[in-house]
Amino acid sequence: MAQQPAPRRYHRDPMVRKMWELRDQLKDTKTLDEALELYLKRDKYCDDHTSPASSELQEINQMTLAHPWSELYAQGKTLWNLMPGMMSGFLEGQFLKFLVSMSNAKKVLELGMYTGYSALACAEALPVNGEVITCDVDPYLESLVKKYISKSIHGRKISIRIGPALDTINKLADEKQSFDIIFLDANKDQYWEYYQVIMDRGLLAPRGTIVVDNAFFQGQVYHETRDSMGEGMKKFNENVSRDPRVNTSLRTFLPIGVQMIRMVFIMSHVCCAH
Ligand SMILES: C[S@@+](CC[C@H](N)C(=O)[O-])C[C@H]1O[C@@H](n2cnc3c(N)ncnc32)[C@H](O)[C@@H]1O
Numbered sequence: 137m138a139q140q141p142a143p144r145r146y147h148r149d150p151m152v153r154k155m156w157e158l159r160d161q162l163k164d165t166k167t168l169d170e171a172l173e174l175y176l177k178r179d180k181y182c183d184d185h186t187s188p189a190s191s192e193l194q195e196i197n198q199m200t201l202a203h204p205w206s207e208l209y210a211q212g213k214t215l216w217n218l219m220p221g222m223m224s225g226f227l228e229g230q231f232l233k234f235l236v237s238m239s240n241a242k243k244v245l246e247l248g249m250y251t252g253y254s255a256l257a258c259a260e261a262l263p264v265n266g267e268v269i270t271c272d273v274d275p276y277l278e279s280l281v282k283k284y285i286s287k288s289i290h291g292r293k294i295s296i297r298i299g300p301a302l303d304t305i306n307k308l309a310d311e312k313q314s315f316d317i318i319f320l321d322a323n324k325d326q327y328w329e330y331y332q333v334i335m336d337r338g339l340l341a342p343r344g345t346i347v348v349d350n351a352f353f354q355g356q357v358y359h360e361t362r363d364s365m366g367e368g369m370k371k372f373n374e375n376v377s378r379d380p381r382v383n384t385s386l387r388t389f390l391p392i393g394v395q396m397i398r399m400v401f402i403m404s405h406v407c408c409a410h
Pocket residue numbers: 218222223224225247248249250251252253254255271272273274299300301302321322323
């Protein structure tokens with residue numbers, strides 16, 4: 137059974153959100169409905185033909201959709217107005233899980249935990265001695281996530297570090313840690329800084345992969361107007377694609393854009409071997 141879908145206002149593709157907006161303004165919606173249907177049917181087809189999420193992931197999804205985020209923010213309990221649209225969710229979670237398994241990863245680092253959906257998805261694909269270190273700057277999230285991941289046998293593979301991601305990665309580098317998969321899913325305006333620490337301080341294992349969520353950032357990277365997050369994402373994509381140490385692949389297979397980055401000598405080794 138597929139997990140509960142997010143309301144349409146949280147659709148992760150900005151193009152779909154625009155189409156819904158436009159639909160609300162039109163008198164005759166027939167052609168637009170057909171276009172939306174084509175798109176949404178494809179989404180649903182992908183959901184229906186992807187392995188179901190575990191019951192624990194489904195529970196995190198439901199909790200995230202129902203949590204009183206705006207009230208918590210108004211009461212000063214969270215640092216900012218966290219929103220369900222921030223959650224990676226079903227398709228991306230299952231994709232990450234696949235990637236962790238395919239690469240035989242043992243150690244995963246995530247920047248940007250939110251309610252722990254992607255951290256648990258990764259943990260589910262790790263061997264028993266595997267580890268996900270996930271971090272977030274918002275202290276409110278720690279006990280919430282601990283409560284939900286402790287319901288899963290894979291929850292024990294997850295350690296949470298609270299604090300700014302830049303401090304966390306520098307500390308991990310001081311500890312001489314390295315990771316097979318690094319999932320960047322925090323504040324886009326610092327991605328380039330994070331990348332430089334990751335690459336220059338050896339946090340990416342030689343055969344490791346950096347996976348970058350939301351690499352189009354609402355389409356801002358290829359549009360004229362962008363905010364500081366869009367600027368950060370654009371700078372990151374441009375700089376990384378010019379970094380001779382890595383091979384990159386920026387794809388639309390999830391409509392928000394997923395950037396994959398691997399050491400160049402690993403990619404060319406694979407080519408030469410065939
Ligand atoms: C898009 S959400 C992460 C979603 C999560 N990976 C998932 O799949 O459900 C981004 C998270 O990054 C966190 N964040 C923002 N700025 C940060 C920073 N400087 N350091 C660490 N975390 C940060 C936010 O608090 C938020 O929870």
